[in-house]
Amino acid sequence: MTNIxxxxxxxxxxxxxxxxxxxxxxxxxxxxVHLVLPEGLTVSVHRNENGTDSPFTLRKDGTQxxxxxxxxxxxxxxxxxxLQSYQQxxxxxxxxxxxxxxxxxxxxxxxxxxxxxxxxxxxCRYCGSSRDVSQHPPFTPRDLxxxxxxxxxxxxxxxxxxxxxxxxxxxxxxxxxxxxxxEIRKHLNVLIALDLVPPETNDWIDKTYAMGVxxxxxxxxxxxxxxxxxxxxxxxxxxxLEALAYASRIFPTGAVLSHxxxxxxxxxxxxxxIDLLIDRGxxxxxxxxxxxxxxxxxxxxxxxxxxxxAIYAHLYERLVRTRxxxxxxxxxxxxxTALEGRFFSNESPRYxxxxxxxxxxxxxxxLRFSLARLRRHLRVVPA
Amino acid sequence: MQYKIDTRPLPIVILARWWRFPxxxxxxYGLYYCFGQKPPEGLSLEGxxxxxxxxxxxxxxxxxxxxxxxxxxxxxxxxxxxxVLPAKEAxxxxxxxxxxxxxxxxxxxxxxxxxGLSARLALHLLKSGxxxxxxxxxxxxxxxALLSFVMSEHAVxxxxxxxxxxxxxxxxxxxxxGSYGRILFLAMAWGCVIGGIATMLGGARVALAxxxxxxxxxxxxxxxxxxxxxxxxxxxxxGFCYFLLTRFFSIDIQxxxxxxxxxxxxxxxxxxxxxxxxxxxxLMIGAIASWVFFGLQLGMASISILAVVLLxxxxxxxxxxxxxxMEWGVILMYGGAIAISSILNSTGAGIWFTKRFVLPHLxxxxxxxxxxxxxxxxxxxxxxxxxxxxxxxxIGMSVAKQFGLDPKVxxxxxxxxxxxxxxxxxxxxxxxxxxxxxxxxxxEVLLPASLMALVSxxxxxxxxxxxxxxxxxxxxx
Numbered sequence: 001m002t003n004i005x006x007x008x009x010x011x012x013x014x015x016x017x018x019x020x021x022x023x024x025x026x027x028x029x030x031x032x033v034h035l036v037l038p039e040g041l042t043v044s045v046h047r048n049e050n051g052t053d054s055p056f057t058l059r060k061d062g063t064q065x066x067x068x069x070x071x072x073x074x075x076x077x078x079x080x081x082x083l084q085s086y087q088q089x090x091x092x093x094x095x096x097x098x099x100x101x102x103x104x105x106x107x108x109x110x111x112x113x114x115x116x117x118x119x120x121x122x123x124c125r126y127c128g129s130s131r132d133v134s135q136h137p138p139f140t141p142r143d144l145x146x147x148x149x150x151x152x153x154x155x156x157x158x159x160x161x162x163x164x165x166x167x168x169x170x171x172x173x174x175x176x177x178x179x180x181x182x183e184i185r186k187h188l189n190v191l192i193a194l195d196l197v198p199p200e201t202n203d204w205i206d207k208t209y210a211m212g213v214x215x216x217x218x219x220x221x222x223x224x225x226x227x228x229x230x231x232x233x234x235x236x237x238x239x240x241l242e243a244l245a246y247a248s249r250i251f252p253t254g255a256v257l258s259h260x261x262x263x264x265x266x267x268x269x270x271x272x273x274i275d276l277l278i279d280r281g282x283x284x285x286x287x288x289x290x291x292x293x294x295x296x297x298x299x300x301x302x303x304x305x306x307x308x309x310a311i312y313a314h315l316y317e318r319l320v321r322t323r324x325x326x327x328x329x330x331x332x333x334x335x336x337t338a339l340e341g342r343f344f345s346n347e348s349p350r351y352x353x354x355x356x357x358x359x360x361x362x363x364x365x366x367l368r369f370s371l372a373r374l375r376r377h378l379r380v381v382p383a
Numbered sequence: 384m385q386y387k388i389d390t391r392p393l394p395i396v397i398l399a400r401w402w403r404f405p406x407x408x409x410x411x412y413g414l415y416y417c418f419g420q421k422p423p424e425g426l427s428l429e430g431x432x433x434x435x436x437x438x439x440x441x442x443x444x445x446x447x448x449x450x451x452x453x454x455x456x457x458x459x460x461x462x463x464x465x466x467v468l469p470a471k472e473a474x475x476x477x478x479x480x481x482x483x484x485x486x487x488x489x490x491x492x493x494x495x496x497x498x499g500l501s502a503r504l505a506l507h508l509l510k511s512g513x514x515x516x517x518x519x520x521x522x523x524x525x526x527x528a529l530l531s532f533v534m535s536e537h538a539v540x541x542x543x544x545x546x547x548x549x550x551x552x553x554x555x556x557x558x559x560x561g562s563y564g565r566i567l568f569l570a571m572a573w574g575c576v577i578g579g580i581a582t583m584l585g586g587a588r589v590a591l592a593x594x595x596x597x598x599x600x601x602x603x604x605x606x607x608x609x610x611x612x613x614x615x616x617x618x619x620x621x622g623f624c625y626f627l628l629t630r631f632f633s634i635d636i637q638x639x640x641x642x643x644x645x646x647x648x649x650x651x652x653x654x655x656x657x658x659x660x661x662x663x664x665x666l667m668i669g670a671i672a673s674w675v676f677f678g679l680q681l682g683m684a685s686i687s688i689l690a691v692v693l694l695x696x697x698x699x700x701x702x703x704x705x706x707x708x709m710e711w712g713v714i715l716m717y718g719g720a721i722a723i724s725s726i727l728n729s730t731g732a733g734i735w736f737t738k739r740f741v742l743p744h745l746x747x748x749x750x751x752x753x754x755x756x757x758x759x760x761x762x763x764x765x766x767x768x769x770x771x772x773x774x775x776x777x778i779g780m781s782v783a784k785q786f787g788l789d790p791k792v793x794x795x796x797x798x799x800x801x802x803x804x805x806x807x808x809x810x811x812x813x814x815x816x817x818x819x820x821x822x823x824x825x826x827e828v829l830l831p832a833s834l835m836a837l838v839s840x841x842x843x844x845x846x847x848x849x850x851x852x853x854x855x856x857x858x859x860x
Contacts, residue, residue, distance in 0.1 A: 206386050206387065206388045209386075209388055210386035249390050250388050375393070378389070378396045378397060378400055379388050379389045379390070380387075380388060380389075381387045381388070381389055382385070382386060383385035383386055383387040
């Protein structure tokens with residue numbers, strides 16, 4: 001029997017080949033196929049066009065979609081058709097696909113700037129910056145709200161994640177996103193996450209929470225430094241860690257997340273980085289996919305899915321022991337989440353699964369949203 | 384807007400933010416229970432319900448579960464809702480003369496602040512004070528006190544505070560440094576407090592107390608009568624305050640010449656007096672003269688409202704200035720306080736309460752005087768002076784009636800004592816502002832403030848004993 005989480009990792013690593021009888025269009029506008037694996041694991045997998053590299057072939061047999069594993073079994077999967085909403089336009093004429101990307105119950109938006117992959121001309125399937133943002137038609141906060149409303153008519157979404165892109169300002173990109181957060185808060189009942197760089201001072205973290213943000217994804221670049229690390233690396237690292245620790249005291253437990261890319265450094269270092277983050281109350285989000293061919297990081301990539309499984313097990317077990325809530329990254333279809341790390345562990349996931357199932361009910365969802373609002377109402381005091 | 388995130392454990396945050404709700408529920412249950420009971424012997428049903436409303440207001444005023452003004456509104460709407468008296472009569476109390484007097488005085492104070500006349504007066508009074516450190520203390524006290532004769536003390540403190548901050552910075556005084564900065568801010572705050580009792584304009588509590596007196600059928604007190612009665616107290620306390628500040632704290636600075644430069648710069652920035660300022664100055668002189676000489680004939684409120692009309696005729700202020708800067712809530716509070724006090728009086732609840740609970744503990748008018756003034760000084764440290772007046776005066780007047788004592792004595796005693804709060808930041812706005820400077824630490828202020836309070840109480844009693852009889856006000860006859 002295939003380990004489902006390992007299968008997800010392998011799919012993220014290798015992509016799929018298109019077999020027989022598949023519907024058209026198979027992929028979303030960004031070239032990704034949405035699948036639901038057994039045990040409810042969602043995955044957005046890229047389609048391997050050259051037909052030679054991937055051991056996985058998706059085909060349709062009657063009404064059933066099957067994932068054939070080369071030299072092995074066939075796994076029944078569900079195929080999620082690309083959203084019709086992507087082709088719709090807002091009242092000002094902007095295409096929804098040019099505004100946002102949907103990952104499971106998670107909407108990713110790059111309102112102004114692309115992430116570092118986007119800026120380098122590459123397409124990031126992880127954070128939603130799937131095209132060069134600078135080439136997108138400009139859109140307003142009002143357009144964004146309309147686009148989310150269009151998507152919500154077709155599919156329920158819990159979290160809207162806004163990314164500031166790669167910035168080098170003291171606020172880490174908060175100010176740039178403020179008007180977008182305000183507009184979403186004004187019109188929609190969703191959780192809001194921001195993808196930012198840790199700011200230079202902690203008052204920006206207070207402001208981020210106070211303006212209506214529920215979760216933070218901090219791009220702590222010291223874990224995955226560029227080819228030429230900065231001169232003040234140690235000072236920079238200390239400040240970023242301080243910001244992460246402070247943010248985890250301000251935001252709900254488990255709502256501060258930081259990315260770690262598996263494979264760019266020895267796995268022992270990744271393991272140490274996981275501990276470093278969890279000790280500060282931060283949930284690591286382990287991104288696992290090989291860099292694109294054009295990337296300078298390609299030559300540093302080492303980890304295979306089998307090697308990565310121990311890291312995921314360690315992440316899940318550490319989170320369970322430290323009682324940090326792992327549910328802020330649930331149903332993230334382009335990474336294997338901390339909770340999905342349970343498939344590699346012997347620790348009982350009963351409590352977390354019950355909580356996850358509860359959050360997926362309409363009552364649980366409403367309660368989660370209400371508690372997030374109530375917490376902010378209680379904690380934020382005008383100075 | 385700046386934010387602070389409260390990171391204490393959530394149960395503590397909930398308790399800190401929402402403790403009011405269980406208290407409201409308890410209060411609600413208490414009210415419900417009391418209304419289900421029969422009135423005590425000797426008290427009518429209306430009187431019983433009026434007493435319940437009064438006690439509820441008392442709890443709300445003391446705990447500040449609701450803003451003072453909202454409790455005032457509650458005091459007005461509760462009696463008709465509970466059938467104590469018709470709505471028409473209850474709301475009519477809001478039309479009392481003192482309410483309009485207070486409104487007029489607040490508008491005049493707002494005009495003084497907005498026109499810059501009060502700042503100009505303050506700077507010129509301070510100007511000659513920078514010859515020596517002690518003299519600067521004296522001038523800050525004097526300026527604060529004199530301005531509090533004609534404006535409410537919180538307005539004076541709000542105006543003086545930035546000036547004292549500028550002077551402190553010029554003198555390189557720091558909160559962590561020596562004690563001279565502390566002396567300056569205390570001189571400002573206590574100057575305002577002492578000056579605030581000199582006339583009816585220093586704080587609205589006097590007008591409120593006089594309103595309560597009038598509605599209880601006890602006559603009235605004129606502007607001149609009040610000032611004459613308070614003059615010795617103000618002089619003694621002013622002298623003692625200066626002595627205490629300059630002796631208790633060490634003056635650890637040699638020269639204050641830099642303060643002179645700062646004041647000169649401020650005066651230069653103000654430029655020449657505007658026509659509005661000159662007009663306002665004349666208008667204030669005219670208004671005060673009218674209150675002193677024609678207050679009784681024309682009515683205090685009529686004079687203040689007439690002055691306000693003249694302000695608008697000559698466009699010294701705009702209505703939007705008043706909307707932004709006036710404390711309209713205080714006026715609502717006074718309406719409610721006067722209403723509940725009058726209802727206690729008319730239903731006989733006040734008399735019943737004092738006979739039952741107060742009189743057994745007091746055996747002479749002097750005991751009453753001692754108790755009321757002490758209680759007022761004590762309460763004023765934790766409550767707004769107006770709330771103290773609203774609570775203590777109605778009971779005090781009921782007791783006075785039992786002793787055959789002129790209720791005006793109660794007004795003099797409570798309205799003056801309730802203004803004499805020196806120690807705690809929640810007492811009066813001048814003291815709160817002084818604390819906000821960062822120069823004051825409570826443990827260093829408590830002892831001198833307690834001495835000030837003690838001397839204030841003794842001075843009030845001495846004045847009542849030896850000075851007031853000369854004015855025809857007798858406590859023990």
